[in-house]
Amino acid sequence: MTTYTDKGEKPDAGRFLCFDHVTFWVGNAKQAATFYCTRMGFEPYAYKGLETGSRDVVSHVIKQDKIFFVLQSVLNPSGNEVEQEMGRHLVRHGDGVKDVAFTVEDLDSIVEKARERGAKIVREIWKEQDDDGIVRFAKVQTYGDTTHTFVERSQYNGIFLPGYKAVANTDPLLSDLPPSGLKFVDHIVGNQPDDSMVPAVEWYEKNLQFHRFWSVDDEQIHTEYSSLRSIVVTNYEETIKMPINEPAPGKKKSQIQEYCDYYGSAGVQHIALNTSDIITTIVNLKKRGMVFLNIPDKYYTNLRERLKHSKVNVTENLDVLQELKILIDYDDEGYLLQIFTKPVQDRPTLFLEVIQRKNHTGFGAGNFKSLFEAIELDQNKRGNLN
Structure with a gap:
């Protein structure tokens, strides 16, 4: 595992502030929003x-704190x-993430620098407005069919976008369900075919002036059957984290x-959502019927032994963490x-x-082996491990 401390030169374009929103293209937006x-x-x-x-297009926006x-x-x-593009996307990919939007400052300089460095501008700067103000946008192409929309919203006071x-929430079921307590998007992971990780990483470094934050390779992350490589890129302020994964050869x-x-x-393989109380969050999500990966008890037996020799003091009850299968x-x-949840659609994708x-900026490298083994059990049930 490598943690990078060199941010490089401060970008000479505008600032990327945070994740703005995530757009999914799905077969039935109303039902997906309900899920x-x-x-x-x-x-x-x-x-x-x-x-x-x-x-032409219907959009349901759902919110949880800053998500x-x-x-x-x-x-x-x-x-x-528009409909032809969305139709092709749905047939090829199934339900999934089409766009990851970033809130930015100085949109003009960000777009100009991206253009100079060779980024594909899917849509040039445009603006939308209503009685609550003006929002300016631009859209660029990143890995696969995924895009990034830059959102400059400093002149807007509306609820979301023009x-x-x-x-209003008119579903009586929701008010009877326990709160989830999810706060913000921690990171968003993009999967690449073999040998495509480094080019994807270099795209962010070159076009958005992001820098490398963290990485692991297949010597560190592997099971008996499979392995991965991962590099995390981030903006200068390190408020946007984008891990980029690729498979490595295995049995x-x-x-x-x-x-x-x-x-x-x-x-986009998965979206990580941050909480300040994961035990309460997972207890309540399980009450809501959310299904998570199963982790064998052996993991917790080994964990207890390792923690005996560690300086870290885990304040949560290990028995509760084991019962909930939290890593x-x-x-x-x-x-x-x-x-980690199981896939949220029939295809084994997102x-x-x-x-x-708790004072830890990594991405669970110590858990990757256990996570892979849990996923491999499901892969085997799907007939996709071989």
């Missing part, structure tokens, strides 16, 4: 569709360019390769707690992570 609300604790927040004058998901679907079969209307098919096979290309990774300075950090 994330009932299972993951989101609430309906904003809407754009036929009733607001959007004739915004936008679920989008095609509205009619007219076959215009053209959206606020939505059987890596879960990274399984993702690429079923998604049809590189794409622990640590160093001499602190630790993190994490757990899943979610819940993470709590």
Whole structure:
């Protein structure tokens, strides 16, 4: 494992502030939004569709603290360019993440620098406005069919973005469910086909002036059957973390390769959501019916032995963590707690992570082997391990 301390020169373009929102292209946005609300604790927040004058695409925005998901679907079969693109995307990839948006300052300089460095500008700078102000945008292409939208919203005071209307929660079920306590997007992971990780990383370094933050290779992360390599890139302020993974050769098919096979290309593998109390969060998410990977008890037996020789003091009850199947990774300075859902659609592609950090900035390298072994059990059930 490598942690990088050199940020390089401060970017000469504008600033990337944080994750703004994540856009999913799905077959039925209304039903997908309901799934994330009932299972993951989101609430309906904003809407754009036929009733607001959007004739081609419907958008359901759901929110949890600082996390915004936008679920989008095609509205009619007219076959215009937007609908053809969304239709092709859905057939090829299934439900998945189309766009990861960043809140930015000085959009003009960011776009100009990206253009100079060779980035593909999918859509040049445009603006949208309503009675609450103006938002300026631009869109660039990253790995696979995934895009990044830059959002400059300093002149906007509306609920989400121009053209959206606020939505009240009218689902009586949601008010009866326990709160999830998810706070913000911790990181978003992109899976790449073999030998595509470094080019993807270099794209962020070159075009967005991100820098390397953390990495592991297949010598460190492997099971008997499969392995991975991963490099995390981040903005100068280190508020946006984007791990980039690729499979490494092994005896059987890596879960990274399984993702690429079923998604049809590189794409977003999982979204990590941060909580300040993972035990309460997972207890409540399980009450909501969310399904997580199963971790064998042997992991916790080994963990207890290792912790006897560690300087770190895990304050949570290990018996409770074992019962909930929450993983622990640590160093001499602190630790993190994490757990992973099973895929949130029929294809074994996108899943979610819940993470709590206690003075630890890593990404669970000590848990990758156990995580892979748990996923391999499911891969084998799906007939995809060989």
